[in-house]
Amino acid sequence: MSTNSAGARPVAFVTGASAGIGAACVKVFAAAGWDVAAGARRLDRLQALATETTSQYPNATVLPVVCDVDRDDSVAQAFQSVGERFGRLDALVNNAGYGAYGTVAETKVEVFRANMETNYFGVLRCTQAAMPLLRAAAAKSSRRWGAAIVMVSSFVGRRALPGMGSYCATKFALEGLSEALRVELAGERISVSVVNPGLTRTEFHASAEGERPKSYLRPATGMPAETVARSVLACVRRPRRNVYLTAAGKAGIAAQWISPGFVDWVMKGQWKKERGT
Numbered sequence: 537m538s539t540n541s542a543g544a545r546p547v548a549f550v551t552g553a554s555a556g557i558g559a560a561c562v563k564v565f566a567a568a569g570w571d572v573a574a575g576a577r578r579l580d581r582l583q584a585l586a587t588e589t590t591s592q593y594p595n596a597t598v599l600p601v602v603c604d605v606d607r608d609d610s611v612a613q614a615f616q617s618v619g620e621r622f623g624r625l626d627a628l629v630n631n632a633g634y635g636a637y638g639t640v641a642e643t644k645v646e647v648f649r650a651n652m653e654t655n656y657f658g659v660l661r662c663t664q665a666a667m668p669l670l671r672a673a674a675a676k677s678s679r680r681w682g683a684a685i686v687m688v689s690s691f692v693g694r695r696a697l698p699g700m701g702s703y704c705a706t707k708f709a710l711e712g713l714s715e716a717l718r719v720e721l722a723g724e725r726i727s728v729s730v731v732n733p734g735l736t737r738t739e740f741h742a743s744a745e746g747e748r749p750k751s752y753l754r755p756a757t758g759m760p761a762e763t764v765a766r767s768v769l770a771c772v773r774r775p776r777r778n779v780y781l782t783a784a785g786k787a788g789i790a791a792q793w794i795s796p797g798f799v800d801w802v803m804k805g806q807w808k809k810e811r812g813t
């Protein structure tokens with residue numbers, strides 16, 4: 537792992553960096569001249585990612601850091617390590633999360649609770665832990681936006697799908713948190729952007745809880761994780777309230793806004809077919 541002169545490069549913390557979109561963010565930020573703290577539970581994966589990234593971008597420092605977003609102590613320790621190692625934090629990418637499939641009536645409450653713990657409370661924990669460093673970075677900066685928070689949410693945070701009510705609820709919660717936070721932090725020049733990937737080719741689909749509805753799009757048809765990562769970086773440079781990355785996502789959100797009843801009607805038909813009723 538290479539090092540650089542302290543304070544010269546901006547620093548990002550990416551959660552859920554051991555796979556998929558988070559790992560792609562680490563590489564995209566390193567390529568763009570950032571140092572990165574890569575957080576997740578699987579340290580071996582983070583170490584391999586750090587080695588691979590710094591061999592590709594020798595000027596970058598990548599710090600693998602154990603960060604289980606479900607746990608207060610782990611998150612606190614992770615942000616302390618980042619402060620000690622880099623002395624600054626310019627961007628937080630709240631990306632860690634997982635899916636849970638199953639109908640609302642049949643899925644156990646524990647599944648909902650655990651999903652919320654990671655996808656919503658995990659974001660809250662990391663955001664609060666990052667605030668002192670982000671505030672310090674914003675106070676020092678003379679730019680329009682002195683620091684940035686980017687949430688990796690989903691289309692389903694604005695329009696829920698049947699068969700994944702738990703996951704949708706976590707992303708709806710995340711969207712609400714983000715809207716409040718954006719307004720609260722604007723005066724401190726800390727931006728809050730929300731990136732909504734479409735279907736993305738990552739481990740998300742294999743590692744999700746429960747059984748994915750058969751009629752859903754095949755994960756192999758999804759976008760590459762790098763596309764999402766580039767959008768995350770673009771939001772750090774030029775904040776966006778809510779970014780939808782596919783034409784279908786944009787059309788779906790517009791339809792939901794104009795006529796939610798029509799979207800319900802389309803989905804009821806699809807769900808009927810899925811259930812064979």
Ligand SMILES: NC(=O)c1ccc[n+]([C@@H]2O[C@H](COP(=O)([O-])OP(=O)(O)OC[C@H]3O[C@@H](n4cnc5c(N)ncnc54)[C@H](OP(=O)(O)O)[C@@H]3O)[C@@H](O)[C@H]2O)c1
Pocket residue numbers: 551552553554555556557558575576577578579581603604605606631632633634635654658688689690691732733734735736737738739740741743758
């Ligand atoms: N893939 C898609 O189609 C898609 C679409 C829309 C939105 N998203 C969102 O994109 C984000 C990234 O997902 P992905 O597609 O890249 O999935 P992925 O390949 O499965 O990666 C998920 C990452 O989250 C981490 N993670 C899970 N639980 C964690 C915890 N408790 N603490 C810390 N890290 C945790 C995993 O690391 P460890 O297991 O090592 O901790 C892993 O690095 C998620 O928020 C997801 O909801 C994905």
